Amino acid sequence: MIGKISPSLMCIDMMNVERDIKILERAGVDYLHIDVMDNHFVPNITLSFDFIKSIRKITTLPLDIHLMITEPENSFHYLSDCSPEDMICIHYEATSHIHRAVNSIKKLGAKAGIALNPGTPICMLDDLLPDLDMILIMTVNPGFAGQKLVTTTLEKISKLRKMLDEKGYGHILIEVDGNVSFEHAKLMNERGADIYVGGSSSIFYKENSILENCRIFRQIISNRRNRSTENIGASQA
Numbered sequence: 001m002i003g004k005i006s007p008s009l010m011c012i013d014m015m016n017v018e019r020d021i022k023i024l025e026r027a028g029v030d031y032l033h034i035d036v037m038d039n040h041f042v043p044n045i046t047l048s049f050d051f052i053k054s055i056r057k058i059t060t061l062p063l064d065i066h067l068m069i070t071e072p073e074n075s076f077h078y079l080s081d082c083s084p085e086d087m088i089c090i091h092y093e094a095t096s097h098i099h100r101a102v103n104s105i106k107k108l109g110a111k112a113g114i115a116l117n118p119g120t121p122i123c124m125l126d127d128l129l130p131d132l133d134m135i136l137i138m139t140v141n142p143g144f145a146g147q148k149l150v151t152t153t154l155e156k157i158s159k160l161r162k163m164l165d166e167k168g169y170g171h172i173l174i175e176v177d178g179n180v181s182f183e184h185a186k187l188m189n190e191r192g193a194d195i196y197v198g199g200s201s202s203i204f205y206k207e208n209s210i211l212e213n214c215r216i217f218r219q220i221i222s223n224r225r226n227r228s229t230e231n232i233g234a235s236q237a
């Protein structure tokens with residue numbers, strides 16, 4: 001599939017959120033990535049559930065909600081107004097009851113994803129694959145924009161793509177988040193990533209306009225990855 005762009009709103013100009021979201025819409029981005037933190041699971045606080053409510057009033061783009069909070073299942077009631085195209089992603093490391101939490105996301109009517117920190121191996125997902133729409137590979141340790149890529153995560157993307165294709169889960173999307181610069185996006189694309197979170201090193205790279213950054217980014221991630229016909233069929237079912 002052609003790569004999808006999910007600009008990270010923690011990097012947007014907070015004084016001009018509505019203006020810049022309109023620009024992102026014009027640029028044809030696919031999602032809006034919203035990082036919710038609790039200063040517990042990660043040592044930072046960024047966007048909130050209230051912010052998500054406000055964003056819904058100004059856009060119809062699907063939301064790509066990344067919950068970096070401990071026991072996310074206790075906060076799902078804040079997301080009761082999600083749409084079927086929204087993705088809600090929780091961390092494998094953030095709850096003792098990951099299977100139950102993923103299924104609660106499904107009950108909300110959204111697509112369900114699990115994020116893995118750089119130190120968490122992909123084998124932890126084995127028994128969860130039937131329930132997942134998306135897997136987010138954190139390519140930095142979560143919590144802050146502007147960090148350096150953890151290079152071992154590149155190999156992890158290839159391994160995950162291979163594992164999904166071999167097990168018949170080729171329809172599960174792989175998202176990458178953290179220092180997804182233009183240069184790194186190319187490497188991630190070659191390894192089979194589908195959704196790219198664009199932050200301070202790409203979509204909001206200060207040397208260019210947002211429109212220009214989106215144009216460059218789109219070009220880099222437009223390689224079509226090969227999937228077996230069987231898997232493509234499964235994704236459309």
Ligand code: DX5
Binds near residue numbers: 011180
């Ligand atoms: C944290 C965030 C960041 C960020 C990415 O989960 O999603 O990874 O905004 O942007 P940069 O390019 O600054 O790493």
Ligand code: ZN
Binds near residue numbers: 035066197
């Ligand atoms: Zn994120």
